[in-house]
Amino acid sequence: MSGDPYERLGVKRDATQEEIQAAYRRLAKKLHPDLNPGNPKAEAEFKEVAAANDLIGDPEKRARYDRGEIDETGAERPPRQYYRDFADSQGSYGTGAGFADYADTDELLSELFGRRARGDGRRRGRDVAYSLDVDFLDAVNGASKRLGLPGAGDLDVTIPPGTADGQTLRLRGKGEPGQNGGPDGDALIEVHVRPHRFYTRDGDDIRFEVPITLAEAVLGGRIEVPTPAGRVAATLPKNASSGKVLRLKGRGVARRDGSRGDAYLTLKIVLPDAPDEALERFGSDWSAGKTQDPRRAMEG
Amino acid sequence: MHDAPSFCIRAGLEQRELEVWLDAGWLRPAAREGAPVFTDADVARALLVHDLRRQMGVNDPGVDVILDLIDQLHGLRSALHDVSATVSMQSESVRMRLVVDARTLPPRGPSRP
Numbered sequence A: 001m002s003g004d005p006y007e008r009l010g011v012k013r014d015a016t017q018e019e020i021q022a023a024y025r026r027l028a029k030k031l032h033p034d035l036n037p038g039n040p041k042a043e044a045e046f047k048e049v050a051a052a053n054d055l056i057g058d059p060e061k062r063a064r065y066d067r068g069e070i071d072e073t074g075a076e077r078p079p080r081q082y083y084r085d086f087a088d089s090q091g092s093y094g095t096g097a098g099f100a101d102y103a104d105t106d107e108l109l110s111e112l113f114g115r116r117a118r119g120d121g122r123r124r125g126r127d128v129a130y131s132l133d134v135d136f137l138d139a140v141n142g143a144s145k146r147l148g149l150p151g152a153g154d155l156d157v158t159i160p161p162g163t164a165d166g167q168t169l170r171l172r173g174k175g176e177p178g179q180n181g182g183p184d185g186d187a188l189i190e191v192h193v194r195p196h197r198f199y200t201r202d203g204d205d206i207r208f209e210v211p212i213t214l215a216e217a218v219l220g221g222r223i224e225v226p227t228p229a230g231r232v233a234a235t236l237p238k239n240a241s242s243g244k245v246l247r248l249k250g251r252g253v254a255r256r257d258g259s260r261g262d263a264y265l266t267l268k269i270v271l272p273d274a275p276d277e278a279l280e281r282f283g284s285d286w287s288a289g290k291t292q293d294p295r296r297a298m299e300g
Numbered sequence B: 001m002h003d004a005p006s007f008c009i010r011a012g013l014e015q016r017e018l019e020v021w022l023d024a025g026w027l028r029p030a031a032r033e034g035a036p037v038f039t040d041a042d043v044a045r046a047l048l049v050h051d052l053r054r055q056m057g058v059n060d061p062g063v064d065v066i067l068d069l070i071d072q073l074h075g076l077r078s079a080l081h082d083v084s085a086t087v088s089m090q091s092e093s094v095r096m097r098l099v100v101d102a103r104t105l106p107p108r109g110p111s112r113p
Helices: A005-009 A018-029 A041-058 A059-065 A084-090 A095-104 A107-119 A138-140 A214-219 A279-284 A287-291 B002-012 B015-024 B039-055 B060-088 B092-103
Strands: A128-134 A142-151 A153-159 A167-173 A189-192 A200-203 A204-210 A223-225 A232-236 A245-248 A263-267 B030-032 B035-037
Touching: A005 A018, A005 A041, A018 A041, A018 A189, A041 A059, A041 A287, A084 B060, A095 A107, A095 B060, A107 B015, A107 B060, A128 A142, A128 A153, A128 B060, A138 A189, A153 A167, A153 A189, A167 A245, A204 A223, A214 A223, A214 A263, A232 A245, B002 B039, B039 B060, B060 B092
Parallel strands: A128 A189, A204 A263
Antiparallel strands: A142 A153, A167 A189, A200 A204, A223 A232, A245 A263, B030 B035
16 A cells, blocks of 8 residues: 555644544445445455555554654554765765855865865765675685676675685675765675585585495495585595595685685494394304493493 | 665655655766666665655755755764774874863863764
């Protein structure tokens, strides 16, 4: 609904709640679709009147609307900024006409008047702040993103490799335009990195858990693992227990100079999803399994 | 930053009203590649013009005068700010000298705080 709710109901701005209610009832009776089967517009008009009543028929909402905190649709309005908050810093509308005569006789004021005249004249545009959510791997490896800004066009943003959560990227000249030939301001983009489902970042390094089978843990061998720098083969040593950490050099976070940090893989042995008969038989027959005491150090 | 349609929504203006205001010089947005670009300052200025006309009963010639005076006012404030900044850069003794000398100036009539 657009338009003033007071006008919709045909009441004055200082109408009492009773007057508003009476006005609404009168209009509802007139416009109710079921009482106006021949009027196709009745439904739309009735809805508008009902919406107006929702807003100013409720004393609390009405007060908020009157104060300008919400608009006719009931949506919150951001707090009003007054022109004086911008006037001094922006200065594109300001003139030196008020003290031009003083500037004629006073060197200091003449200097300042000159600044004003030139700046009436050239003023750098303000910097504008944005926020951008980025996927973990895009931040780690670097990426190009397009930020669509309603009403202000698109911004192509290059995320440098190794960008950290909370980092601010500065795009020169993409802020508010400069006034009369002054330089444009910059766009300041605060980057928020989304967490990854298994990688975590530790400085220039990446850490994650890698599940391995019992056979792989016992026999060792080569397994294929993902890394931010692509899938690689890792060599498992024989007899690897859960918790063992393998290091893959140069498979971590990219740095500006092209090098990379390392990836640290923590092994985690996982048994098959369904109980395995052969494994159970082995478990009960295996003599070394009965003498090994991994919890020895946990006495008391 | 806003393009014209987006600005009109925030400033509560119809497109043709905006044209009139631009012709009148009440708004002087910067231009980027030929199209006007509006800042939050322009939004605030538009809201000020609305307030003058709707809440304070000012007519169009009145708005011209008031905006001009406000612009002069802010020009003066900027200059005053710059003078103050220049004085701050001076040594302690120069600054004290300025205050002492200022006290010797002829008094002005009563001014509202």
